[in-house]
Amino acid sequence: MLSKTIQDALNDQVRIEAESSQAYLAMASWAEIQPGINNITSFFYRHSDEERMHMLKIIHFINDRGGFAAVPALKQPQLTFPSIKHAFKALLAHEIFVSESINKLVDLALQEKDYATHNFLQWYVAEQIEEEALARTLNDKLELIGDDKGGLYLFDRDVLTVTVTNGAAE
Numbered sequence: 001m002l003s004k005t006i007q008d009a010l011n012d013q014v015r016i017e018a019e020s021s022q023a024y025l026a027m028a029s030w031a032e033i034q035p036g037i038n039n040i041t042s043f044f045y046r047h048s049d050e051e052r053m054h055m056l057k058i059i060h061f062i063n064d065r066g067g068f069a070a071v072p073a074l075k076q077p078q079l080t081f082p083s084i085k086h087a088f089k090a091l092l093a094h095e096i097f098v099s100e101s102i103n104k105l106v107d108l109a110l111q112e113k114d115y116a117t118h119n120f121l122q123w124y125v126a127e128q129i130e131e132e133a134l135a136r137t138l139n140d141k142l143e144l145i146g147d148d149k150g151g152l153y154l155f156d157r158d159v160l161t162v163t164v165t166n167g168a169a170e
């Protein structure tokens with residue numbers, strides 16, 4: 001059985017994952033109307049789906065443990081970006097924020113001696129390491145490219161092969 005403190009904290013993480021999904025959905029929609037970056041567009045749509053899976057996983061966990069997952073209201077994400085580089089910078093910043101939030105949850109689970117939740121959260125700890133690393137790699141590549149259009153063409157081709165999941169649909 002979840003304590004109210006843990007339930008509230010997990011519900012807050014539900015909101016954060018849902019807002020992540022919305023943020024990347026907005027990036028995808030913006031990218032979709034930019035010329036020639038179809039794979040970047042697909043990357044953002046895929047990433048948005050991943051975040052929805054992260055959210056669902058927490059919802060199921062809360063409900064399975066005798067709590068109630070309250071579906072939250074969401075704030076509107078940033079809709080447009082000055083450049084592709086800006087969008088990927090925002091993605092990295094957002095992932096760092098999510099990692100901090102997961103770390104706080106892990107701390108809280110230990111304080112509350114909720115070892116089941118602590119164990120559940122380890123999946124998210126591992127996922128955040130991967131997501132941050134991927135976001136950093138993509139940002140590094142974009143830095144190298146600079147304003148070179150040919151480089152952006154290759155980046156769009158490469159991004160087709162990267163994935164942000166380590167089994168989010170489990």
Ligand code: FEO
Nearest residue numbers: 017051054098131
């Ligand atoms: Fe679910 Fe990318 O944080």
